[in-house]
Structure formats: C-alpha cells, structure tokens
Amino acid sequence: MTPTTTAAIDSRGLTKHYGSTVALDRVEFEVPTGQVFGVIGPNGAGKTTMMRLMLDIIHPTAGEVSVLGQDPRHSGPKLRKRIGFLPGELHLGGRGSGRDLLRHYARISGGVPPVRIEQLADRLGVDLSRPVRKLSKGNKQKVGLIQAFMHEPELLVLDEPTSGLDPLVQQEFLTMVREAKAAGQTVFLSSHVLSEVQQAADQVAILREGRIATVATVKQLRESAVRHVRVVVADEDAGALAATLSASPGISAIGQSQLGPAEGESEFTATIDAHVDDFVKALAQHTIIDLAIEEPELEESVMRYYEASDAPAATTDEEDAR
Incomplete structure (x- = not known):
C-alpha cells in the first residue's frame, strides 16, 4: 500500500x-x-x-x-x-460463474492471486462455481464483498x-x-x-x-446515551428517595411501585442522562436495597438526533431513497 x-x-x-x-x-x-x-x-x-x-x-x-x-x-x-467499493444496490448478472466475474474484476484491479479469491469465498461460504444469475441475494452480496476486499x-x-x-x-x-x-x-x-x-x-x-x-x-x-435504572428502598424511605430523584438534574421518567406489603419495599424506575457518578452520589444519602443500571443503548442516543425535527427526510427519485 x-x-x-x-x-x-x-x-x-x-x-x-x-x-x-x-x-x-x-x-x-x-x-x-x-x-x-x-x-x-x-x-x-x-x-x-x-x-x-x-x-x-x-x-x-x-x-x-x-x-x-x-x-x-x-x-x-x-x-x-x-479503492474497493460495494454499492448498496448491487446488480450482478450475466451467464458466467461467480469465479469468472471475480477474475474479470481482478484484471481490472490490476491482478489478484486466485488463491485470495478462493480464501475469501471459503470464509464467506459462497460457491463460486454457480452462475451469478442463479445466486440468492445473500450470495450475490458475498460476491460483492469479495470483489471489494480481494485486491486489498x-x-x-x-x-x-x-x-x-x-x-x-x-x-x-x-x-x-x-x-x-x-x-x-x-x-x-x-x-x-x-x-x-x-x-x-x-x-x-x-x-x-x-x-x-x-x-x-x-x-x-x-457516554451521552440515556440509561435505565431500577432502585429498591424500604417503604419508609420511599418518600425521601422520590424527592431526591425529582430534584436531581438529568433524571426523568420516574416511576414508583410497591413490591408488596409483605416485602415492605418500594421500587423506582427512571432514566438518567446525567453522568452515572452524579446519579450514584444522589443515591448515597439513602439506604439502597437493590440497584440496577442497564448498559446504555447506543440506539437511544442516536435516535435523539433523528427526532430533533418532525420534518420528513429528504429523498430523490434517484439514489437517495436509502
């Protein structure tokens, strides 16, 4: 290179x-x-x-x-x-085999050892002896990946x-x-x-x-993604914890339920977009029976950027319908 x-x-x-x-x-x-x-x-x-x-x-x-x-x-x-390019709309046709097609692309790319093509085919699990036009969508995608990667x-x-x-x-x-x-x-x-x-x-x-x-x-x-949390305290501490959560910045969607009279415990659920350290320090003044903080979902962080406006995404009659 x-x-x-x-x-x-x-x-x-x-x-x-x-x-x-x-x-x-x-x-x-x-x-x-x-x-x-x-x-x-x-x-x-x-x-x-x-x-x-x-x-x-x-x-x-x-x-x-x-x-x-x-x-x-x-x-x-x-x-x-x-450059190795795999288009989003991959069109592979012709009566030749996958191997024939890849050898054609290899010549255009300046030469690729045949063993390299076969190694990639083995890794991806595609039969290159079959006609390209008879391959399934998934196997055509594998051929496309091989042509992108094969010349390194x-x-x-x-x-x-x-x-x-x-x-x-x-x-x-x-x-x-x-x-x-x-x-x-x-x-x-x-x-x-x-x-x-x-x-x-x-x-x-x-x-x-x-x-x-x-x-x-x-x-x-x-780090910017919201986290879902679950906190359990004794019933007598529930009011104080509710006040703490309500007064703490970055904490929202607070829910409260009683686990049952026999347990004498109350469960709180919430989402936090503050730093975890701030949340834990807010809890430190209470006696916590159980605490669970879920691994943040990156998708929720990304979705906040998508939902910034209600306007529909721009599309064209050409390639931008994707």
Missing part, C-alpha cells in the same frame, strides 16, 4: 441538489488514514449520495471532497484501483455491506473489517444497522436530512 500523510477522506462543504431537493447540505468531515469510519442514517439521509460523490459517480453541486489525497473528479482509473485496497467504501447476510456471515464480515484496519486500510462504512457500526467503527457520523448532526466516537455516543 502507498503510505500517505493526508486524511484518507476530507470533505469540505459537500453539497448535492437534485432540482429543488437538497440531498446533501454542506457536509464536512475527515476520515484519518487507517480508521473505520461509520455513517449512520435512516433511508433518505444521503448516505449513498455521499459515497457516490466520493467515487465520482455523480458530481457535487458545491463543495469538494479529497479521497486518498486526490480529487476524484480528475484522478480517473488510477485512483479507483486503490487502501480504502474500502461499503454501502450497507451486510444486507441479506445471515448473522454468522455478518460476524465474519466484521472480522474482515478489523483485519483490514490492522493492515492499515481505511474503511468507510454506511449502514442503518447501528449495532454493525458500533462493533466496527472508530468514529461515527450521524447523517440526518442531508446534514451531519454530529461526529463522535462510539465511546462518546455511549
């Missing part, structure tokens, strides 16, 4: 209009070389448009993007050979890569992504499956209605 000191991807004010519809609106982000960068967004958020602009499949209305230190609009096939490109651009794959193959794909990162490759991964990005990405961009709501590490998103 050719070493580079620049960011693998650098977007500045990237904008794309389809008539009066704004698919991307002044998008700015930077992907460091050797990292896995995930983009999360609902259908219509502009994820596919972003990738197609990066690959010069379509042209921006305004702004610019640098890919592997080059302008994709003027770099041609030489740059594309350094500097940059992998993967649009909804696990679509149609069963859970075991999804885990194998995530292993392949980790191996690519360990080898110094950069991965740009788009998905609406949050758990997929959570397991793989160093940084996550949340894309909403053509704009980036935030870019953060998975750790930062997790």
Whole structure:
C-alpha cells in the first residue's frame, strides 16, 4: 500500500441538489488514514449520495471532497484501483460463474492471486462455481464483498455491506473489517444497522436530512446515551428517595411501585442522562436495597438526533431513497 500523510477522506462543504431537493447540505468531515469510519442514517439521509460523490459517480453541486489525497473528479482509473467499493444496490448478472466475474474484476484491479479469491469465498461460504444469475441475494452480496476486499485496497467504501447476510456471515464480515484496519486500510462504512457500526467503527457520523448532526466516537455516543435504572428502598424511605430523584438534574421518567406489603419495599424506575457518578452520589444519602443500571443503548442516543425535527427526510427519485 502507498503510505500517505493526508486524511484518507476530507470533505469540505459537500453539497448535492437534485432540482429543488437538497440531498446533501454542506457536509464536512475527515476520515484519518487507517480508521473505520461509520455513517449512520435512516433511508433518505444521503448516505449513498455521499459515497457516490466520493467515487465520482455523480458530481457535487458545491463543495469538494479529497479521497486518498486526490480529487476524484480528475484522478480517473488510477485512483479507483486503490479503492474497493460495494454499492448498496448491487446488480450482478450475466451467464458466467461467480469465479469468472471475480477474475474479470481482478484484471481490472490490476491482478489478484486466485488463491485470495478462493480464501475469501471459503470464509464467506459462497460457491463460486454457480452462475451469478442463479445466486440468492445473500450470495450475490458475498460476491460483492469479495470483489471489494480481494485486491486489498487502501480504502474500502461499503454501502450497507451486510444486507441479506445471515448473522454468522455478518460476524465474519466484521472480522474482515478489523483485519483490514490492522493492515492499515481505511474503511468507510454506511449502514442503518447501528449495532454493525458500533462493533466496527472508530468514529461515527450521524447523517440526518442531508446534514451531519454530529461526529463522535462510539465511546462518546455511549457516554451521552440515556440509561435505565431500577432502585429498591424500604417503604419508609420511599418518600425521601422520590424527592431526591425529582430534584436531581438529568433524571426523568420516574416511576414508583410497591413490591408488596409483605416485602415492605418500594421500587423506582427512571432514566438518567446525567453522568452515572452524579446519579450514584444522589443515591448515597439513602439506604439502597437493590440497584440496577442497564448498559446504555447506543440506539437511544442516536435516535435523539433523528427526532430533533418532525420534518420528513429528504429523498430523490434517484439514489437517495436509502
């Protein structure tokens, strides 16, 4: 691989209009070389448009993007050979076998050892001797993954890569992504499956209605996520605890129930978006019988960005219905 000191991807004010519809609106982000960068967004958020602009499949209305230190609009096939691309809408046809198709792609990519193709096929569990047109959606997706990974490109651009794959193959794909990162490759991964990005990405961009709501590490998103808690105290302490919870910032959705006269205990449930340390200190003045704090769900943190407005996501008649 050719070493580079620049960011693998650098977007500045990237904008794309389809008539009066704004698919991307002044998008700015930077992907460091050797990292896995995930983009999360609902259908219509502009994820596919972003990738197609990066690959010069379509042209921006305004702004610019640098890919592997080059302008994709003027770099041609030489740059594309350094990239492995899996489109979100994968169309594989023809009467040839999966092996024939991959050998064709290998020649375009500058040559790939046949053993490399076979190794990837074994890992993903796809029979390359079968005609491509007779493969199921999941097996076509596996062929698409092989063609993206097989020449060990500097940059992998993967649009909804696990679509149609069963859970075991999804885990194998995530292993392949980790191996690519360990080898110094950069991965740009788009998905609406949050758990997929959570397991793989160093940084996550949340894309909403053509704009980036935030870019953060998975750790930062997790720390900002709400947590569901359960607290049990003796009945005689219930009133005092209720007052503490109500007066504490960052605590909401407080529920209270009595576990039963025989137990003499009251249970409180709540959500907290304050730091856990603040919550625990608020409880310290009470005698706690039981306490459970659930692992924060990253999805809840992300959904808050999606729900910031009731306006529907922008879509176009072309690729942004995803």
